Amino acid sequence: MKIRLSLFVFLISTYSLYGQAVKEDFSDDWARLSKYQKENDSIGLPRKGEKRVVFLGSSIFEFWKQKDPDYFSNNAYIDRGISGQISPQLLIRFRQDVINLKPKAVIILAGSNDLAGNKGHVSNETILNNIKSMAELAKKNHIKVILCKYLPIYEYPWNKALKGTAEQIISLNAAIVTYAESKNFAVLDYFTPLVDERNGQKAEYTTDGVHPNLAGYKVMEVVTDAAIKKVIGK
Template sequence: MKIKLSFLALILFSSSLFAQQTTTEKKENFADDWAALTKYQKENELLGTPKKGENRIIFLGSSIFEFWKQKDPEYFNNRSYIDRGISGQISPQLLIRFRQDVIDLKPKAVIILAGSNDISGNTGHVTNEKIMDNIKSMCELAKLHHIKVILCKYLPINQYPWAKHIEPADKIVDLNNLIEAYARKENFTVLDYWTPLVDDKKGQRQELTTDGVHPNLAGYKIMEKVTEPAIQKSLRNVY
């Protein structure tokens, strides 16, 4: 009897192990989704088109935007503001996502915050000019689809905790100058996140950041104050 029970237990254990292995083997591979299009796919489908008179605004960026709705969700919940930030993304990934996460949602305006992750992962192949190429492509797509463009001057960063060998402060200043010059030329609205957050070392003020890169709630509150007039200006803008 004991032998039969042991044999039965062995069969059950083997079946369970096989089921676990089968489940693992069937796990979907998203390696081809380099830009993480699947992240917001279902949310976009549920969102639908804007209601009549709705001024939908898309926030397109990386972790700065993604963490914003986590730190202060009410800022997005009470408005037609759609946060489409994905942590760690670089400017070509934002460009790939632009159709799904911006154009197809039919917003009145898009706020584009791009460039820092390109700089922080720099292996010598990424330049501010290449970042600008991706930003320009996004802007051209927006204009083609009658979407107002708001270009952000990036937040000040003196050091990346995960890449301390990189000196980003002056690169971000130079990138911001390129962004502002391009925006002025194309009559886009400039949203300056750099000036109200910067300290005397071209980094973020210590009382406004969690790690020198990402704002804390106080930092986001300041960003909200400068974002609102930029949105209103953009909606009035004609080009």
């Protein structure tokens, strides 16, 4: 009896240790490729005639699907937003979360989080270089490119010490438009329909001055559908 009990305890202890040993460590996954990896595998390639569009960005896109999931499920739209991500993380994810899904078009919304945590190492040029790399990868893989004018932001509620946010967003948008025009890429303007007199977001369209509420997303859906129709038809 004692031998059997000892063997049972040994097996339980071994199982516990083994379970801990095989627990996967994602500390090296800076760009969080693991977030959508399984979902990408389950989606597979587009069906014949499917006009798939991938939305690549950060919290603006991630929260969009949470607030209005039907907008994505009723269309061939795939949301690949991850809250808090900066443009180099989007670039790292670009092959897995865009190219490998074989969409007709990609919508790239990048730059705000780069500016929000600005320690003096981020400029329009560094953001734009990452956007350029993503756009060039898309073009190389026969994916239509839609670049976004970022939503208006007067200030970041979590970093109010950062001054001149509205002007930084306007300047970044101007740089994105100039680049897009030089390469004949489409521009999706999220700035104009949401902007108020301070160059921030209209109060009726936002939860915190940065992220839209459902009404704000409904406005974005109108201009998004128009841009997609212009680029790939719908």
